[in-house]
Amino acid sequence: MIDLIEVTKSYGKGLPALNKATVHIDKGEFVFVVGSSGSGKTTLIRLLLKELDPTSGSIVVGGERLEGMKRSRVAKYRRRLGVVFQDFRLLKDRNVYENVAFAQRVIGRPTRVIKRRVPEVLQEVGLADKYRSFPDELSGGEQQRVALARALVNRPDILLADEPTGNLDPRTSEEIMGLLEQINQRGTTVLVVTHNKDIVNAMRKRVVTMNEGVIVSDEKEGEYHEA
Numbered sequence: 001m002i003d004l005i006e007v008t009k010s011y012g013k014g015l016p017a018l019n020k021a022t023v024h025i026d027k028g029e030f031v032f033v034v035g036s037s038g039s040g041k042t043t044l045i046r047l048l049l050k051e052l053d054p055t056s057g058s059i060v061v062g063g064e065r066l067e068g069m070k071r072s073r074v075a076k077y078r079r080r081l082g083v084v085f086q087d088f089r090l091l092k093d094r095n096v097y098e099n100v101a102f103a104q105r106v107i108g109r110p111t112r113v114i115k116r117r118v119p120e121v122l123q124e125v126g127l128a129d130k131y132r133s134f135p136d137e138l139s140g141g142e143q144q145r146v147a148l149a150r151a152l153v154n155r156p157d158i159l160l161a162d163e164p165t166g167n168l169d170p171r172t173s174e175e176i177m178g179l180l181e182q183i184n185q186r187g188t189t190v191l192v193v194t195h196n197k198d199i200v201n202a203m204r205k206r207v208v209t210m211n212e213g214v215i216v217s218d219e220k221e222g223e224y225h226e227a
């Protein structure tokens with residue numbers, strides 16, 4: 001599903017942010033990406049989203065080679081990915097329903113489809129009863145659930161999460177990670193960047209560890225290593 005072959009990304013002088021990274025992720029996998037601050041995790045996510053292009057190396061996602069992809073194709077490609085961030089990035093002046101529906105409107109889904117799909121995905125993330133609330137009226141964990149619903153509403157093949165529990169307390173973090181696990185069990189390939197050592201060690205998933213742009217370990221049922 002995701003193939004990086006010797007991918008290097010340099011922003012300028014100095015060490016590259018990503019240095020000859022090679023990794024293969026199969027459809028349906030759940031992968032944690034860990035590593036100290038500045039080790040290149042967000043750079044990896046942005047390369048997968050094609051917000052950045054590698055300096056060298058190649059990336060193939062879901063059979064599509066990202067290099068040289070036409071701009072018109074990039075928008076379609078991105079629909080295959082759902083993404084969530086530490087800071088939720090919800091529209092503050094729209095309620096929960098509208099935040100999720102928006103992702104369907106921009107790709108031209110008809111209202112009748114939206115009306116069916118949005119409640120369904122809100123149910124999946126456990127927020128069915130909050131659809132009229134505004135982001136400011138929700139807890140951090142609830143806001144992240146909305147962000148997850150928005151990421152999932154168009155049924156992506158891959159969910160990318162960049163420190164999704166970075167702003168949440170330990171218990172809420174566990175709930176969100178549990179939800180990511182459920183989403184994965186329903187067939188979505190999930191890649192989670194995290195600093196949450198306890199959760200990584202408890203969940204026993206594949207763990208890719210980065211240090212200064214280099215993938216220094218990649219373990220099945222791995223543990224959190226301080227690089």
Ligand SMILES: Nc1ncnc2c1ncn2[C@@H]1O[C@H](COP(=O)(O)OP(=O)(O)OP(=O)(O)O)[C@@H](O)[C@H]1O
Pocket residue numbers: 011016017035036037038039040041042043044
């Ligand atoms: N837009 C940019 N321009 C220049 N340098 C950048 C840019 N984005 C990231 N970098 C540099 O690339 C390196 C990797 O950054 P990246 O954001 O990928 O790290 P990270 O692993 O996500 O760190 P954190 O855990 O703090 O989020 C860092 O040295 C950073 O300063």
Ligand SMILES: [Mg+2]
Pocket residue numbers: 041042043162
């Ligand atoms: Mg980062």
